[in-house]
Every structure is written in C-alpha cells, then in structure tokens.
Amino acid sequence: MIQVSGLTKDYGARRAIDNLTFEAKQGEILGFLGPNGAGKTTTMRILTGYMPPTRGEASVAGFDIISESLEVRKRVGYLPETVPLYPDMTAFDYLMYMAQLRHLENAEDCVDDALEMVGMEERADGLVGKLSKGMKQRIGLAQALLHKPEVLILDEPSIGLDPGQVVEVRKLIKNIGQERTVLLSTHVLPEAQQLCDRVMIINKGQIVAEDTPGNLQARLVGAERASLRVRGKADKLLPKIQQIKGLENASLDSDGSLQFHFSPKKDVRPEVAKIAVNAGFDLLELKAVGMSLEEIFLELTREEKTAEPESE
Amino acid sequence: MRNIWTIARREYDLYFISPIAYIILFTMMLVLGIIFGVNVLGASQAGVFGGYVPDTTMITNSMVFMFLLSAPAITMRLLADEQRMGTMELLLTAPVRDVELVLGKWLGAFMFILTLIVMTLVFPLMLNQFTVPGIDWKFMLSGYLGVLLVVSAFLGIGVGISSMFSNQIAAFFTTLIVLVLLWWLIGAPANLLGKGGELFDYLSMQTHYYDSMAQGKIFLEDIIYYLSLTSLGIFIGTISIELRRWR
The missing domain is CATH 3.40.50.300 (P-loop containing nucleotide triphosphate hydrolases)
Incomplete structure (x- = not known):
C-alpha cells in the first residue's frame, strides 16, 4: 500500500x-x-x-x-x-x-x-x-x-x-x-x-x-528504574543501598530523592525499602520511573553505537 | 472544470458573509448613484438652455476607477488566507490541480464583481427613461464589455499576487501598487518620449479601455490584451503555488 x-x-x-x-x-x-x-x-x-x-x-x-x-x-x-x-x-x-x-x-x-x-x-x-x-x-x-x-x-x-x-x-x-x-x-x-x-x-x-x-x-527495557524519597537528607543512605547486589547507578537527585536502576530479573526495591527503614529514615515514597521517549532515544543511539563494531 | 466551479462557488458564497464585500457593494452603488444624480440633474437644468445629454460613460468610467481601488480588496484574501489558515495543505493534498485552484479563486471573485456590475445596470436603464430618444445601447454594451475585461485583468493580477503572500494586507498593497503602475504610471514615458514610446503606450492598461471600448469601439487587440493579462496573473499564481511545494 x-x-x-x-x-x-x-x-x-x-x-x-x-x-x-x-x-x-x-x-x-x-x-x-x-x-x-x-x-x-x-x-x-x-x-x-x-x-x-x-x-x-x-x-x-x-x-x-x-x-x-x-x-x-x-x-x-x-x-x-x-x-x-x-x-x-x-x-x-x-x-x-x-x-x-x-x-x-x-x-x-x-x-x-x-x-x-x-x-x-x-x-x-x-x-x-x-x-x-x-x-x-x-x-x-x-x-x-x-x-x-x-x-x-x-x-x-x-x-x-x-x-x-x-x-x-x-x-x-x-x-x-x-x-x-x-x-x-x-x-x-x-x-x-x-x-x-x-x-x-x-x-x-x-x-x-x-x-x-x-x-x-x-x-529497550534492559533496566528498570525507581526513585526513593525519605524525610530529611538522603545522602547518608546512598552508600548503604549501593551495597545491594543487582542495584546499579544509584545517585542523589537535585530534589533530594535517590534514583537507582536494577535488572528486571531481580527486583531490589523491597531490599532498598528495608535498608532505608532499618537505618532510621522515614520512607515517604518509592516509585517506579517509566522510560520517557527521550530516554528511549538515548537508549537507541547507545545501542546503535555498540552494535556497529559487531556488525562490521 | 468541476473543481474550478466548486472552488468558485465557495468563494462566491464567502463574499456574502464578509463585511468588505458589502462595504464595496454599498460604496459602489452610493458613489455611482451620486454621480448619476448630479449628471442627470445638471443636464436637465442645462437642457433648458439646449445643453448636453449625458451618456453611460459616466457610469462605466467611474466603475473602472472604483474597481481599480477595490479589486485588491476583493482578491487579497483569495490565496493568502488559505496559506495563513493552513488550509492550503488541505487543497494541495486534495485531488485538485494547482491551476484549477487558482482559476476557481479567480472565477469566484469575478462572479462576485459580475453580480455588482449587473446591479449597476439600473443606472443605464434609468437614463434610458430620462433621455429622448433613449440611450445608445451598443455604446453602453461596449463600455460594459470594457469594464468586464478590465476587471478580469485586475482580478487575474490580484489572485496571482495573493498567491505569494500569507498576509492579506501585504497582498492588498502589492496588488494596488501593481495596478496603479500598470494603469497610469507605465504610460507616462510614452508622453515624455512622444515617438518611440509606443511600447509603453501599449503596455498601459488604460489606453486599451479609454481609447476604444469606452468610446464604443471594440477591437480584438484590446480584448486579447486584457485576456492575456488575466492569464498572466493566473499563470503567476499557479507557478508560485508550485514553487511553494518545492520550497
């Protein structure tokens, strides 16, 4: 057609x-x-x-x-x-x-x-x-x-x-x-x-x-992403959750929330929550962050770059 | 053909819901009425002393002048507005040829002015009643043929220029300038040059009207002149739409 x-x-x-x-x-x-x-x-x-x-x-x-x-x-x-x-x-x-x-x-x-x-x-x-x-x-x-x-x-x-x-x-x-x-x-x-x-x-x-x-x-969805928000400053929490296995790229966002990635095969969210509460933080929010279109593009261009040497 | 007619009909209907058309219609009839009244009254008073008998040129010549000023307002929106509203995309992706679009627009405007011209026939008819032995019908029809041809050319040029703009006001002033140029100014060098200025005299729009049809003389040459000018305008409009596609 x-x-x-x-x-x-x-x-x-x-x-x-x-x-x-x-x-x-x-x-x-x-x-x-x-x-x-x-x-x-x-x-x-x-x-x-x-x-x-x-x-x-x-x-x-x-x-x-x-x-x-x-x-x-x-x-x-x-x-x-x-x-x-x-x-x-x-x-x-x-x-x-x-x-x-x-x-x-x-x-x-x-x-x-x-x-x-x-x-x-x-x-x-x-x-x-x-x-x-x-x-x-x-x-x-x-x-x-x-x-x-x-x-x-x-x-x-x-x-x-x-x-x-x-x-x-x-x-x-x-x-x-x-x-x-x-x-x-x-x-x-x-x-x-x-x-x-x-x-x-x-x-x-x-x-x-x-x-x-x-x-x-x-x-596209190679990794899932979540964001965590606690009362007070989260910077002390960061090193603690970075030790969790399967959790990648944890970082502190400008608004005070913690962002982290994890593999879809191993959901690390319950563990993150547990550590936060045990460390004495008041857990306010833990949510999944969807992939935006911009990120898909980033993902795609990255994919293309890594794929190129293989195909040649 | 069918597309031209469809587009022309819509344009024609649209004039009757636009204020500009009514202003032109009203002003035209008012001014012609005043000219008519003054002339007839003047002649009737002078007539006592064996004065002149007014003929229909007072109507036709005034009409030509008024159309020179109002034609740009009639044609300004034709294609410019389609461009501004984004409806050009609709028309250019409909199964319509570019030339059909431009011709339809021109025809719609021509039909509107034709309606106006038919309304002005009331003046010659009245004059026929007031004068003995009545008016010279052949002379009148020659004048009216001239008006139609001149208007056809005005509108052709107007629609061509409207295709180049997406702003009506810009289209209006450009058309007005071009018409004034072609009607009056282009003939000026002819007067200055005297012999050798025939080309300018030929190009001037008004000589083809005043020197022939306004005097009751119809020459094929003048008809061809005005029809060529009309075609030129429509051709320019078509080309400019084509160029917009390629841009």
Missing part, C-alpha cells in the same frame, strides 16, 4: 529526512514515532502529494507520488498536524465542500457517515470556528475519512483531545486499520503501543528502529 525507498528531503541546507526506506501493507497500522523535527511531518507531506521529495521514490496505493500525484491524492485521507478548517463554514458545509472537490457520489451521505464516525452529527450545523479544539480535530478527521480512503495518513491524530475522546479516536483508527492502511505519527509512546501493528522510530530524519511495539519494548 505504501512503499518508500531512499526518500530524502532537503530544506535548503538542512536535511529533513535522509534516505528513508519502509513499507506498510494493507490492513496495517504503522506508527511513526519521534521527537519534534524528526521528519515525521515532512515524510507525510511527501506521501500525500503536498511536496515532492528531493530524492528517492515512493508509491501509495500503487501510484507513484510524483508522476501520478492526483491518483494518489484521490486515494489518501490526510489529517495534517494543524487541522485545516474554514472557521466561517459550518461543519456540514465544510465537509460538503471537500466531498465535492473529491467528486463523491452521494456527497451528503458520505458527509453524514463521516460525521457519525467521529461522533459529531449533532454539531454539523455549527460554525467550525466556534468548536472546541477536540471537536475541530474530529472534524479534521471526518474530512480525512470522507471518501473512505485506501490509505489514511494522520499527523498527531490525538493531540488536543480530552482523554475520553482520545479513547474514541483510537478505537476508530483501530477499526479503520483492520481493512485499510494507516500511517500515523505520534510522540506519545503508549498510543503507539496500543494502536500500531508496527512502530518506526525516526530521529533526525533517519529510522533508528523498526519493530512491533512488543519487541521494541522488550529490546
């Missing part, structure tokens, strides 16, 4: 994406994960026919994105990062306008279907400019779903939605992804884990990892 090979885009001297190669099959939800400026939006804009690449080839739904751009655009539903809406139009009129530009037969039915899919039937006659951010996002999504596209490209689809709506939208994307191809970008890791069949992590325009969310998780 989506085939990309050697895709490169330069903005002047800056290289936004560098030699990307990947594919997405029908019935697959492919997640694009990466920090801001990693090249997610650029890649999506190229695939939707908004801008041509500097180098490389790509085809969407069997059509070349450069020479058959109009055919590609007919078959792609696209929700850009900044939702493109006309504030002076009603939601219904806006979708009708898009339906007419796409030459849809039974345009009115298509609009009604799309509004129903995103749960906005009741606000169809309201001005788009008066809608809340989450509702605007959903109208934008309705616009992308209007023509029941073969390929759906969504740039940060759940941004600006409240938690209830996020669940709804994810459910919707999951449903669509069963038959069609979905490429979505996000920088929310749990979202990618829940939704995607496959995740691609992109950083500085390059793919740094590509796998199923489960595999990726397993590869």
Whole structure:
C-alpha cells in the first residue's frame, strides 16, 4: 500500500529526512514515532502529494507520488498536524465542500457517515470556528475519512483531545486499520503501543528502529528504574543501598530523592525499602520511573553505537 | 472544470458573509448613484438652455476607477488566507490541480464583481427613461464589455499576487501598487518620449479601455490584451503555488 525507498528531503541546507526506506501493507497500522523535527511531518507531506521529495521514490496505493500525484491524492485521507478548517463554514458545509472537490457520489451521505464516525452529527450545523479544539480535530478527521480512503495518513491524530475522546479516536483508527492502511505519527509512546501493528522510530530524519511495539519494548527495557524519597537528607543512605547486589547507578537527585536502576530479573526495591527503614529514615515514597521517549532515544543511539563494531 | 466551479462557488458564497464585500457593494452603488444624480440633474437644468445629454460613460468610467481601488480588496484574501489558515495543505493534498485552484479563486471573485456590475445596470436603464430618444445601447454594451475585461485583468493580477503572500494586507498593497503602475504610471514615458514610446503606450492598461471600448469601439487587440493579462496573473499564481511545494 505504501512503499518508500531512499526518500530524502532537503530544506535548503538542512536535511529533513535522509534516505528513508519502509513499507506498510494493507490492513496495517504503522506508527511513526519521534521527537519534534524528526521528519515525521515532512515524510507525510511527501506521501500525500503536498511536496515532492528531493530524492528517492515512493508509491501509495500503487501510484507513484510524483508522476501520478492526483491518483494518489484521490486515494489518501490526510489529517495534517494543524487541522485545516474554514472557521466561517459550518461543519456540514465544510465537509460538503471537500466531498465535492473529491467528486463523491452521494456527497451528503458520505458527509453524514463521516460525521457519525467521529461522533459529531449533532454539531454539523455549527460554525467550525466556534468548536472546541477536540471537536475541530474530529472534524479534521471526518474530512480525512470522507471518501473512505485506501490509505489514511494522520499527523498527531490525538493531540488536543480530552482523554475520553482520545479513547474514541483510537478505537476508530483501530477499526479503520483492520481493512485499510494507516500511517500515523505520534510522540506519545503508549498510543503507539496500543494502536500500531508496527512502530518506526525516526530521529533526525533517519529510522533508528523498526519493530512491533512488543519487541521494541522488550529490546529497550534492559533496566528498570525507581526513585526513593525519605524525610530529611538522603545522602547518608546512598552508600548503604549501593551495597545491594543487582542495584546499579544509584545517585542523589537535585530534589533530594535517590534514583537507582536494577535488572528486571531481580527486583531490589523491597531490599532498598528495608535498608532505608532499618537505618532510621522515614520512607515517604518509592516509585517506579517509566522510560520517557527521550530516554528511549538515548537508549537507541547507545545501542546503535555498540552494535556497529559487531556488525562490521 | 468541476473543481474550478466548486472552488468558485465557495468563494462566491464567502463574499456574502464578509463585511468588505458589502462595504464595496454599498460604496459602489452610493458613489455611482451620486454621480448619476448630479449628471442627470445638471443636464436637465442645462437642457433648458439646449445643453448636453449625458451618456453611460459616466457610469462605466467611474466603475473602472472604483474597481481599480477595490479589486485588491476583493482578491487579497483569495490565496493568502488559505496559506495563513493552513488550509492550503488541505487543497494541495486534495485531488485538485494547482491551476484549477487558482482559476476557481479567480472565477469566484469575478462572479462576485459580475453580480455588482449587473446591479449597476439600473443606472443605464434609468437614463434610458430620462433621455429622448433613449440611450445608445451598443455604446453602453461596449463600455460594459470594457469594464468586464478590465476587471478580469485586475482580478487575474490580484489572485496571482495573493498567491505569494500569507498576509492579506501585504497582498492588498502589492496588488494596488501593481495596478496603479500598470494603469497610469507605465504610460507616462510614452508622453515624455512622444515617438518611440509606443511600447509603453501599449503596455498601459488604460489606453486599451479609454481609447476604444469606452468610446464604443471594440477591437480584438484590446480584448486579447486584457485576456492575456488575466492569464498572466493566473499563470503567476499557479507557478508560485508550485514553487511553494518545492520550497
């Protein structure tokens, strides 16, 4: 459905994406994960026919994105990062306008279907400019779903939605992804884990990892991390807990809490707690610290560096 | 074709919910009404002494001047606003050719002004009632054809310039400057040079109107001039959108 090979885009001297190669099959939800400026939006804009690449080839739904751009655009539903809406139009009129530009037969039915899919039937006659951010996002999504596209490209689809709506939208994307191809970008890791069949992590325009969310998780979580907080100064506690076997990298944080890593095979937390209490400290808090996206990137780049000499 | 029409229809509808369009519409009719009233009244008083009979150029020539000032306000938002609102991304990823987009925008603006021009027909009709033996219809239609062609070129240039900006005000002033340049200033060297200044005289927008259609004379050359200028504007608009993609 989506085939990309050697895709490169330069903005002047800056290289936004560098030699990307990947594919997405029908019935697959492919997640694009990466920090801001990693090249997610650029890649999506190229695939939707908004801008041509500097180098490389790509085809969407069997059509070349450069020479058959109009055919590609007919078959792609696209929700850009900044939702493109006309504030002076009603939601219904806006979708009708898009339906007419796409030459849809039974345009009115298509609009009604799309509004129903995103749960906005009741606000169809309201001005788009008066809608809340989450509702605007959903109208934008309705616009992308209007023509029941073969390929759906969504740039940060759940941004600006409240938690209830996020669940709804994810459910919707999951449903669509069963038959069609979905490429979505996000920088929310749990979202990618829940939704995607496959995740691609992109950083500085390059793919740094590509796998199923489960595999990726397993590869990344080599060590778990926890933080401990006691009443008073924890510096005297530090040497004591450093003696525990299986505990690594214990350090004192600037806010007075202790941070430490341990292997998932041996949970040292009960021992840490016991030592703290025995040493006469009042234990206030002991919690697991999740891995943030930034740390995953650090982890990934570190992995790449150590992996390189082996492969050569 | 269908896309051009869809885009034009939306633009046309949008004018009727924007204040600027109503201001232009109202001012236009008011000023034309005053000009009409003053002329007819003046002529009727002078008529006692065997004075002149007013013709429709007072309407058409005034309209051309007012469109020169208002066309930039009509076209300024056409593509600039799409750029500002981010909806350009929507249009450029919809199955619509760039040229269809620009043509649709131009047509929407043209249809709006056409509506206005149709409304001004009330003045020639009244003049026909007030004068004996009535007005020269061929002369009037020639003038109106001239207005349509001039407006077409104004809007073509305006839409082309609107494509280069994401700020409406910048688009407005640039268009106004270019129109003033093409209408008046470019002809100035012709007067200074006398012989040898024919090129400037040819380029000047106003000679193709005042020297022909405003006088009831229709030349193919003038029609081609205005249509070329319109196409040039639309072409520039298309190219500038294309360039935005490559940027």
